[in-house]
Amino acid sequence: MNTTTATDTIVRAENLALHFDDGQTRALDGIDLEIREGEFVAIVGPSGCGKSSLLNLIGTLDSPTSGELYFRSQPYSGIRDLSLFRRQNIGFIFQSFYLLPTLSALDNVLVPTIGCPGAAKEHEERARYLLSQLGLSNRLAHFPGRLSGGERQRVAIARALINDPDVILADEPTGSLDSANAAHVLDVIGELKKEKELTIVMVTHDPNVSARADRVIHMRDGKIGYAEEART
Numbered sequence: 001m002n003t004t005t006a007t008d009t010i011v012r013a014e015n016l017a018l019h020f021d022d023g024q025t026r027a028l029d030g031i032d033l034e035i036r037e038g039e040f041v042a043i044v045g046p047s048g049c050g051k052s053s054l055l056n057l058i059g060t061l062d063s064p065t066s067g068e069l070y071f072r073s074q075p076y077s078g079i080r081d082l083s084l085f086r087r088q089n090i091g092f093i094f095q096s097f098y099l100l101p102t103l104s105a106l107d108n109v110l111v112p113t114i115g116c117p118g119a120a121k122e123h124e125e126r127a128r129y130l131l132s133q134l135g136l137s138n139r140l141a142h143f144p145g146r147l148s149g150g151e152r153q154r155v156a157i158a159r160a161l162i163n164d165p166d167v168i169l170a171d172e173p174t175g176s177l178d179s180a181n182a183a184h185v186l187d188v189i190g191e192l193k194k195e196k197e198l199t200i201v202m203v204t205h206d207p208n209v210s211a212r213a214d215r216v217i218h219m220r221d222g223k224i225g226y227a228e229e230a231r232t
Contacts, residue, residue, distance in 0.1 A: 008036065008037040008072075009037070009072075010072055010167065010199050011069065011201075013054075013057075013067065013068075014069075015032060016068070017029055017065045017066045018062065028050045029050075029223055031050075031054060031224060033217070035199060036199075037197075038193075039199055039214050040193055041200065041201045042210035042212075042216045043055070043202065043204070044219070045218055046220065052171055055201065058090075058169060059092060060090075088163065088165070091167070092160055092171075093160050093170040097144070099156065100144075102143070104142060104143055105140055105142050105155045106127055106131065106140040109131060109159045109162055110127050110162065113162055123162070127158065128140065130158040130162065133192075134158055136155065136158070139155075149176055149177050150181030153173060154188060157173075157185070161192065167201065168198050170200065170203070172203055172205065173189070174206060175206075182206070214229070215229050
C-alpha cells in the first residue's frame with residue numbers, strides 16, 4: 001500500500017484520446033485529468049459519452065490513440081508488463097460481477113492471485129479475511145448461483161482487493177442491484193476506502209452514488225464538461 005498523502009496525484013491524463021473507425025468515432029477527445037491519492041471520484045454523463053472508455057484506459061484494458069497517462073509520474077507507455085502492473089496496482093469492480101459459476105466464492109476471490117508471488121496459504125487466508133470483512137464468512141463455499149446479487153457484488157469487491165491495490169476502478173457496480181443492496185455495497189466501499197486509503201474511480205448513472213463521491217466529473221461527447229467538489 002502507498003505511503004503518499006491524500007493530496008498527491010496518483011493518476012494523471014494529458015490530452016488523452018481514443019478514436020475508432022480510422023479516427024471518425026472519438027470515444028475520448030483530449031482528456032486532461034488528475035486523480036488524487038485517496039480520492040473517491042465519480043464519473044457521470046449520458047450513455048456513450050466516454051465514461052467506460054476512460055476507465056478502461058486508466059486500467060490499461062485499452063490503449064489510447066494519442067496522449068499519455070501517468071501513474072505516480074510513471075508514463076503508462078513506459079510500463080513493460082501491463083498485466084503485472086494491473087495485478088499490483090489496480091482492482092476492478094464491474095456491474096456484471098464476472099464471477100466464474102463453477103468456482104466457490106472463496107475460489108473466485110483467489111483467481112487474481114494465480115501467478116502472483118506468495119504462498120497459496122497466505123492468499124487463501126487473505127481471501128477468507130476479506131470475505132469475512134464483507135459479511136460473507138458463511139458463504140465461502142457457495143457458488144455464485146446460490147448467492148444474492150448483493151452477495152455476488154461483495155465477492156467481486158473482495159476479488160478486486162485480494163492483491164492489495166491502490167486504485168479501484170468500478171463501472172456501474174450497483175447498476176444490477178436493488179436499492180437496499182446498492183446502499184449496502186456503497187457502505188462497504190466507503191468503509192474500505194477509509195480503512196485502506198483506497199483511491200476509487202467509479203462510473204455511474206445513479207445520483208445516489210455520485211452524491212457519496214469526493215468529486216464528480218461530468219463527461220459529454222468524449223470530453224470532460226466540468227468537475228465539482230463534494231458539498232460539505
